[in-house]
Amino acid sequence: MYITEFFEDCDLEYVHDGSTRGMWVSERLEEVLAMPQPSPTVPPDAFIRIIQRVLDKAEADDDDADRDKALEAINVVLAREGWQAFYDENETAQLRHIATKRIAQVANPHRPLTPSEMERRDQLVSYLDNCSEDELIEEVLLPLFRQLGFHRITAAGHKDKALEYGKDVWMKFTLPTQHILYFGIQAKKGKLDASGRSTSNVAEIHNQITMMLGHEIFDPEISRRVLVDHAFIVAGGEITKQARNWIGTKLDATKRSQVMFMDRDDILNLFVVTNLPLPKGALPSPSSYDDLDDDIPF
Numbered sequence: 001m002y003i004t005e006f007f008e009d010c011d012l013e014y015v016h017d018g019s020t021r022g023m024w025v026s027e028r029l030e031e032v033l034a035m036p037q038p039s040p041t042v043p044p045d046a047f048i049r050i051i052q053r054v055l056d057k058a059e060a061d062d063d064d065a066d067r068d069k070a071l072e073a074i075n076v077v078l079a080r081e082g083w084q085a086f087y088d089e090n091e092t093a094q095l096r097h098i099a100t101k102r103i104a105q106v107a108n109p110h111r112p113l114t115p116s117e118m119e120r121r122d123q124l125v126s127y128l129d130n131c132s133e134d135e136l137i138e139e140v141l142l143p144l145f146r147q148l149g150f151h152r153i154t155a156a157g158h159k160d161k162a163l164e165y166g167k168d169v170w171m172k173f174t175l176p177t178q179h180i181l182y183f184g185i186q187a188k189k190g191k192l193d194a195s196g197r198s199t200s201n202v203a204e205i206h207n208q209i210t211m212m213l214g215h216e217i218f219d220p221e222i223s224r225r226v227l228v229d230h231a232f233i234v235a236g237g238e239i240t241k242q243a244r245n246w247i248g249t250k251l252d253a254t255k256r257s258q259v260m261f262m263d264r265d266d267i268l269n270l271f272v273v274t275n276l277p278l279p280k281g282a283l284p285s286p287s288s289y290d291d292l293d294d295d296i297p298f
Contacts, residue, residue, distance in 0.1 A: 191237035
């Protein structure tokens with residue numbers, strides 16, 4: 001009865017038939033692991049729910065109140081497959097790929113944030129207000145896209161703009177079918193609008209996007225040159241509706257479908273819900289002790 005209730009809590013319609021429990025559960029887990037996966041390196045959602053239910057701290061007993069023993073025991077098994085279970089800041093069990101540090105289940109960026117997540121979001125807002133464009137790319141965007149499953153992420157940097165060809169970053173994403181899509185990123189630190197200021201003028205972005213989509217990149221993993229399939233326009237500030245519409249009218253129908261936008265709110269929400277550590281510059285500075293009196297009071 002309890003095994004059946006456990007699988008019901010995991011949204012699985014398995015009913016124990018009275019046979020040997022260990023063998024029966026093992027067979028059900030094999031069925032779960034054979035379910036469709038988001039990607040070759042991510043287990044099925046049902047398996048993630050099982051891990052979370054097994055490590056639910058509400059089920060702790062006096063002998064293992066913090067579930068440390070349960071976590072240690074299950075990680076012995078998961079480590080053989082390259083995974084590690086851990087508790088996030090909300091005390092919910094998560095699965096993390098040991099090699100890539102990628103969390104198995106990407107959280108919904110549109111869900112309500114917890115108070116601790118709101119605090120981290122505010123710290124990241126202050127960081128984005130003061131960081132440079134290179135810091136935005138290297139400290140925020142690169143870790144974020146790695147966490148989201150993109151790989152071979154290469155930053156062009158701003159030391160040699162002659163080799164940038166309209167993109168700040170290029171990366172690729174492997175589909176479940178093993179087909180590969182290539183992405184380029186054009187990042188701007190502040191607000192992106194349709195004004196005449198050259199630093200934020202959307203016409204400049206349009207020229208860079210056109211250059212990006214028309215220029216080949218060299219992928220050393222396959223030793224050949226490929227075209228960028230999609231372009232991300234990423235802004236550390238707001239991307240106004242006028243800017244989006246202006247680019248939409250300038251691009252033809254084919255290129256229009258290749259362009260995607262990410263503004264500050266998208267960056268903040270994705271960065272927080274994927275549980276990425278904040279950049280060093282976003283962390284509060286330690287308390288200063290300079291004002292303490294060094295004299296002994298006696």
